[in-house]
Amino acid sequence: MPLDTETYTLPVARTIADLQAQVTAWRAEGLRIGFVPTMGALHEGHLSLVDLAARHADKVVVSIFVNPTQFAPHEDLDAYPRTEQEDAEKLAKRPAHLIFAPAAREMYPEEFDLSIQVSGPSEGLESDARPHFFAGVVTVVAKLFAAVKPDIATFGEKDYQQLLVVKKLVRDLDLGIEIVAGETTREQDGLAMSSRNAYLTSDERRRASQLYAALNNVADTIKQGASITEAREAGLAILHEAGFDPIDYLEVRDAETLTPLETVTSPARVLAAAKLGATRLIDNIPLEI
Ligand code: PAF
Numbered sequence: 526m527p528l529d530t531e532t533y534t535l536p537v538a539r540t541i542a543d544l545q546a547q548v549t550a551w552r553a554e555g556l557r558i559g560f561v562p563t564m565g566a567l568h569e570g571h572l573s574l575v576d577l578a579a580r581h582a583d584k585v586v587v588s589i590f591v592n593p594t595q596f597a598p599h600e601d602l603d604a605y606p607r608t609e610q611e612d613a614e615k616l617a618k619r620p621a622h623l624i625f626a627p628a629a630r631e632m633y634p635e636e637f638d639l640s641i642q643v644s645g646p647s648e649g650l651e652s653d654a655r656p657h658f659f660a661g662v663v664t665v666v667a668k669l670f671a672a673v674k675p676d677i678a679t680f681g682e683k684d685y686q687q688l689l690v691v692k693k694l695v696r697d698l699d700l701g702i703e704i705v706a707g708e709t710t711r712e713q714d715g716l717a718m719s720s721r722n723a724y725l726t727s728d729e730r731r732r733a734s735q736l737y738a739a740l741n742n743v744a745d746t747i748k749q750g751a752s753i754t755e756a757r758e759a760g761l762a763i764l765h766e767a768g769f770d771p772i773d774y775l776e777v778r779d780a781e782t783l784t785p786l787e788t789v790t791s792p793a794r795v796l797a798a799a800k801l802g803a804t805r806l807i808d809n810i811p812l813e814i
Contacts, residue, residue, distance in 0.1 A: 528546070528623075533610070534613070535617050535621060536622075537623075541627065541631060548584075548674065551583070558584055559583075560673045561586070561588070562588045563590075565609060567720075572615060572619050574707045576620060579619075581705055582676060586624075588625040588627075592632075594664060601721075606720055632668060643694055645782070646693055650686050654773040662687055667694060677704075677705055678704055682709050684807070712734070715737035717736075717808045725802070729801045733767075735766070736801075736806050739797060740795045740809065743757060743777065743812075746760075752788075756777070764799055769799035771800055772799040775795075777789065778793060783796075792811065
């Protein structure tokens with residue numbers, strides 16, 4: 526199947542072979558390849574990662590693939606928004622050069638047997654609530670990296686644990702891909718942009734900004750001299766008051782390793798995940814004293 530240049534303004538590769546034909550041609554011209562992996566339903570956060578990739582590369586490939594292996598059977602794989610046409614229109618206005626939008630069978634043919642586990646930064650936090658999640662992410666990211674063979678790839682700090690896990694994957698496999706982190710893009714009231722925000726009712730949307738407020742409250746309380754335990758209690762009270770339930774975690778962790786801290790003496794991260802109605806939100810902020 527040739528590269529699809531008709532459907533959208535940007536060309537779309539549906540197969541790994543077509544993707545690689547284009548990337549190999551660019552590479553033969555001495556161009557640097559940037560890569561932004563996404564699951565689509567693109568918002569300004571994703572698009573800022575495209576802009577960031579373009580500052581580090583000559584050509585930018587954006588993948589749109591709702592990866593089934595990172596969803597547990599009871600999670601929102603079927604409900605996850607699929608908006609390929611709108612995504613392509615948004616990407617055409619940004620420095621993106623090729624969309625890679627494979628079908629699930631292209632990524633996971635019938636005989637596919639691989640599942641990669643990363644320990645270290647993947648332990649705890651998200652893994653406690655979603656034990657299947659990082660094996661699914663790491664396996665698909667490894668597969669996407671092998672398909673695109675980028676020089677650099679951008680990942681958002683919004684999924685901070687995922688960012689560290691991907692960096693570890695690159696280090697452990699000596700992939701030689703530069704991972705560039707993009708700062709979290711926020712709505713005016715502080716809510717981190719996420720494709721899942723679309724699930725929120727208008728009342729939940731109004732209360733959702735309290736997740737960011739709680740993170741900041743924890744960071745500020747620690748900066749004012751309180752212990753991590755005291756600060757977490759104050760942050761949890763904000764989340765309970767806003768109606769988050771359950772709260773999977775609200776933690777202060779080492780920014781490099783995500784190990785738990787007794788006190789903050791080196792760069793740290795305040796991280797939280799909690800449900801508002803049916804929607805699970807996650808967010809984090811840096812904490813340096
Ligand atoms: O962050 C995401 O959107 C996904 O986890 C990723 C990295 C595209 C892998 O499916």
